[in-house]
Amino acid sequence: MPHILPPTRSCRLMLAGLSLTMGLPAALPAQSGAAEGIRALGAETRAGRPLPLHIGGRVVATDGYRRQWPGTYIEGAFRGPSVDLGVGPGAVSLRIRVDGGAPMPLVRPAPGLYRIAARGAGPHRIRVDVASESQAGWTVLRGLFAPTGTTPLPAPAPRARQIEFIGDSHTVGYGNTSPTRQCSQDAIWRTTDTTLGLPGIAARHYDADYQVNAISGRGIVRNYGGFAAPTLPDAYPYALFDGRTPATTPGWNPQVVVIALGTNDFSTPLKPGERWADRDALHADYERRYVDFVGRLRRHYPRAFFVLWATDLADGEIKREVGKVVDRLRAGGERRIAFVPVDGLGFTGCDAHPDTDDDRRIAAAIERAIDARPDIWTRR
Template identity: 55%
Template sequence: MRKTLMGLGAALCLQGAMAQEVAHVAAEPAGLKPWSANVNGRVAKQPDGSLLRQWPGTYFETGFNGDEVYFRVGPGDVSLRLSVDGEAAIPLVKPAPGLYRVSHFKRSGTHRLRVAVASESQSGPTAFGGFFAAAGTEPVALPGRSRQIEFIGDSHTVGYGNTSTVRQCTPAEVWATTDTSQGVGALVAAHYDADYQVNAISGRGVVRNYDGFAADTLPQAYPFALFDRSQPADPPGWGPQVIAVSLGTNDFSTPLRAGEPWATREQLREAYEAAFVRFAEQLHRRHPGAYIVLWIAAPDGSEVQTEVARVVEQARRSGIARIGFVPVPGLGMAGCDWHPSVADDRRIADALARHLDGQQNIWPAGRH
């Protein structure tokens, strides 16, 4: 049975074979020792050592020997998923800021703890305060995975409302049913035992956001660690072998409004193609050895599917040889607001994996 931990002063246990517990700690134990974590995702380090993050899907991992481990949550509404040793994740929804203890593990010995962000945070960043060990718990260094995949996109990459059982959702229900840790990026990364980043924002396009609303497009926001453009994104050690991009749904899903820069759909299509090719070229220069795959979840013959295919053709002509196209039609779109459900996310992930498995020399040789 799964329960959800919300707020202050609560504890959660998973019953049966796994009985791990997560509990908010009112009084901090003496002698806690901080240690570094493996950080996957874009973060901005604060003077107090905490990490601000805003792009979805950020996750933090640590290894340790012992019976308990602690982590600190900072301000900001966030939905977290905690997993120990690869077991089923525990939801931690809108936790109060403070210290949390993880204990009562299924087995003894060396453990691996992952704290993953499941929710989207467009309105503002949230903070993670790091991991801590009490007396009797010793940190264990975790080697980084040699395989890395970057996912870039919009709500389809975020996992917008993907766990919802209905299509009609309030904004609060969208937030509560969005789970990036069950989305396309997490599924593909798990298939390849890869680390991953999800650099996606719901509602954003290449040149035009959903219904023409004013905000940075995804290529405009992409260079930065936070959405306020206060700090460039430059994660240490990040060199993905695969970059999977899905953009265009928001550019084309609504009619043009009066006053937008494009008088006709043809002008919009031309601007989209030119800007998307430039963005692909930027990604190629940033990671010249990476294989780039553009995918789109849309019906066969749709405007957006045709446009993404044209971008791939133009990118090849511009000199990007290692680029592919994966259309994914026929999805149920049973998530909030006719978005992909977790079942659709699995179909998209399977399509991407089949495509990547057919490519040559993507992954580094040896251990992964």
């Protein structure tokens, strides 16, 4: 069974610049796919007192919390029978948990307030996770609010452990819950669930706060099929995909940084007009830029442990190249680093991406590398 399938409709749309892989087509209307326990409130309802929040991921505090990188989450606490969630513009798929219960989906909600029911008077904790990818534009979480009869409580404390995930669609969880590889653009969007992908699995395993700084289709020096857009290292410094808004996250100092980049650099052949004369030139550029990128991260996170992982796609080319990057980093004196090759995945998600079983296997491999260094969590 081949691991790389011919470009599907979603890839062709991405390459044509009509939709950057995960952007929701504008023709699709806003909907409120709300689970039982979630009720849309009328436009006349005014927001109550805001709950203090613990926020995970990169956000820009304006008209609520503007966000675009995957994996954003907000957490709050309250006493009372319900709490209100404010949602702003932008297509988003949310997973809402009260007191650690089963996730309740809120898919493509229209802007407004949504009342979330709780059992009993409390106290209660609530967590709202973004499951979808938002390449086409930012979305807004306005916050959590206390209606009449509910009292805001202090925000949950930040967790002692922090993990940052950097990568492409394999980190995002692109189409990982799909029952088939053949997916429409809307199906890709709906079946992408970062909470069930590598970041969500590993963060729950370690009870860690996390950031997911990943974009489907992007590489270290080359994007999928050579399409023009900022590569991941170029987009990384910014809070939004605008190349203007710097990312600032006070208190963010992860003990572990997990990186997977290279699938998009190497999974398609070079085309006429690309800047590399041949594959060897592409390899050399990739290795140099990846080493530079990790060096930049090391200066920012001087005590972090880096895990670079790769699959055996593209006849092992990606895995070999990432291995060379790790060798070069070690030769340059880097010691707090591990290379984790992951082989034999099923790739039954959309467009032959990892499915949720694959995500669990990837997470287990990375967890073994982390657990082999028990000092990781004691160093900041």
